[in-house]
Amino acid sequence: MPHERVVVIGAGIGGLVAALGLARAGLPVTVVEKASAPGGKMRQVAAGPCRVEAGPTVFTMRWVFEEIFAEAGADLAARVRLAPAEILARHAWSGSERLDLFADPARSEAAIADFAGPREAEGFRRFRLGAGEVYRTLEAPFIRGQRPSPAGLARRVGLRGLGDLWRIRPFATLWTALGEHFRDPRLRQLFGRYATYCGASPFAAPATLMLVAHVEQAGVWTIAGGLSRLAAAVADLAAEHGADLRYGAEATGIAVAGGRVAAVTLADGTRLPATRIVANADAAALGAGLFGPAAARAVDPVPEAARSLSAVTFAVAGRPAGFPLVRHNVFFSPDYADEFADLTRRGRLPRDPTVYVCAQDRGDDGVAAAAPEALLCLVNAPARDRPIHPEEIARCHASMSRRLSACGLTITEEARETTAPPDFARLFPATGGALYGRAPHGWMASFRRAGARTRLPGLYLAGGSVHPGPGVPMAAQSGRLAAASILQDLASTSPSRAAATRGGMSTA
Template identity: 55%
Template sequence: MRRAGERVVVIGGGVAGLVAALKLAARGLEVELVERQSHPGGKMRALPAGDARIDAGPTVFTMRQVFDDLAQDLGERLEDIVRLRPADRLARHAWDGDGGDPAKRLDLFADVERSAEAIGAFSGPAEAKRYKTFTQEARKIYETLDRPFLRAPKATPVGLMQHAGPKDLWGIKPFDRLWDALGRHFHDPRLRQLFGRYATYCGSSPFQAPATLMLVAHVEQSGVWLIDGGMHGFAQALADLARRHGVTLHYGRTVEEIELQGSAVSGVRLDDGTRIQADAAVCNADVSALADGKLGRRAARAAQKTPPAMRSLSAMTWTFLGNAGGFPLLHHNVLFCRDYRQEFADIFERRRLPDSGTVYICAQDRGDDGTLSDAARERGSERLFMLVNAPPTGDVNRFDEPEIASCEERHLALLSRCGLDLEFDRATRTVTTPADFARLFPGTGGALYGRATHGWRATFQRPPIRTRVAGLYLAGGSAHPGPGVPMAAMSGRLAAACLMADWGLPDRATDAQGEPAGKAGSASGWASTGRSRRAVTSGGTSTR
């Protein structure tokens, strides 16, 4: 049994690493966090554009209760750490060729009844009724998989059977594909396309992902929270909180090697030769970087590399200051291509930029009602982030300037066919390609979510939180099967809980196995028995 006060090093300052560091520091351990970039956040990054900064990673705050519970564990209140505003409208959707016709746009709301009403006006009352049935099934899937899938250090078929039972598991159709299941729910192909996009939240194709990803609907329909200062601002707030709670933060430093004494972690060696002695390490790097030996040859046996064919989506992204006309943007907007199947065939089969891909736009100076901020009015332009899905081949295909320019031109033309005209200042424009993501996140090839969730077995192929190296734990998007920032945060909390359980320091919000306590199916997934506050879960669109 270890004693509180011994040292843990956290490798990587993404949200999972920050959450793990906070949990361990709250339990009295000495924690040092090493981040290779000059700032915290990992994929929750921001890029300069003139005098402004634009979020260039995840753009939505979801499942607020995960972070409410974290703050409470630290004796803090989330409202004192960051300012949040609940969004009434989740996103605005349009389709290629609708010509900007308002009747051919669809807004989804945090309220199921309002979404059903909007779907009824868009596709007819029968589709509205089918939508309600869909949301009920999504809730059932979430409740069935909450504990054994989302909150387990390692999801296994046996664990699913023990927690859910064969009847419930069979009822959620685990062997069906998402696209096929949506075809049974919706007759309007546009709705099938809209809800098929849930697969991309974890970097996957709706034509290969399991139907269980409908659980995202249960999270998403509960709402979206907008953060003053953006998502990178939230990462910085977590880092500041970590510092106040005693975590030592090292920025601009790279871990060259996880050192072992015998078969157990003994510390890390940094790029300048500095050694940090530690009794355990939480690795918030992509598992492929670890398996590739980028953190030392001996520690490489702790993980298996994701085969290139199994990688999740990458992206082409553009950040810029500009002006939007013709189409009333909300904070979150999705403009769909005509041929969804071809988009994913281009990416996952042909390994090329899509001829015509779906475009996500975050208008960061707009609220959920489309109102432009005072700062944007004074500036005379708004901050815009545009994303198109791309193949995770950044380590072998850099895409030359003509390819990038052609991709941009094709997708601006798609926006125009939807009624949206963008004007932007090229001096403020930054393009990020799969090759750039491969450089930012070593070992990934540009994949943004670890292994793609393709087929029912994919869930069980994710690495466990506890590794084969004693004292080495994994955290981050590549170590957790769920999508988005909250699930990455859950993996960080799981890593801390597993470490503390192994050291005989159980977390009051977890059980003896290092799994979070609480009722299966609770909206937060983290509610301890001592709390009476009702959970508020949110979800939404993000650059997963």
């Protein structure tokens, strides 16, 4: 394949994994990234003396990265320092209502029994089994496989698997399914929050998102240096295999010749010839024409109404008091339905929000390793790219502080760096600030995500806005699928005999 040249646009985790897989296969690969470091949404920001992880903070599905590193002849545990979390998260509704979930399901079950009674503990046991069934049903044909249609998914699972597909309740909402397991509204809130991992409302997302519970029960790890360190490790490995990573290089266009991709143009006028291009940008950026009209026609646009949620994040150097924080903490609003009505129907910041606090210098023992601490406080927000008045952000911070105070937590801030939906829109153009691509609302939503291949020959997609979905492991899987698609397409047109490629996934 001496004439082949691949350019990857974007050094998010999907683009990095695609570049690694292609470089490992011997293809010349250039990665262009407008930021000064790899990671995309896996980023750090400065807040006074602290470096705060301001993107994803929960690391699950470790096997995805173990496979990626092993395929490249490396050991994940030798490249990043991992530590398993015994406490998955600490949840609070008031100063007296508090519940921990544990990596050990038996401990979680006992904690739920103490918190809400034995019936709810039995509901958790059934819910956990159901979540595992959803995951096992979808892992091979959906999570590991190329983007299927509903009919294609049915063909992949076969006649014996159709019953499994029906049992995972694809047409029910997550909130409805949770009501079949839990009577306590607090537990419906707790497990309904998993919809927000995909930028969705639990009142509209499909019940299949129960699989998030199985993923977390299978293990949550902390990474020394945060998830941005994981991105750097993948970038280093790609460079070792020959990938050329260029930072501060912004792609502005995709040139086409003879009906297929020909080059990537950069903001400084540089033209990088390419026979294959992997766009690790939000699919909405392509559909909006940010890379040119030919690329825009290659994918379906994402309607504004279909955008996922955004967030307001406060990266803080602070001194918390009054509440025993662990690494992951959630403080729930008293009216979840009204909170999501604000987010989805009224299109405004919640008046009384649920708040996620990641105490990044703490572990299971709850002891802070530094003072002031690096804290990320997050409130869900509707996606919007129009400016938000500073008074609205101030009200959001005040309502967040009241919610934390109602649960016993106060934070004395020494420094704060705020990121709101318009800021995310500037960081990730054409998204309107949406952090997860298309919202998975309704049973068909997952099938509306773009796959690795596009309508423009030579153009492939990777990232959290395409199949199989958002989140660090899924975005990494999209990179593997993009690389596998390119290698498969090259093998199908090669005059040489095609050879099987490793990758740990099924392909169409």
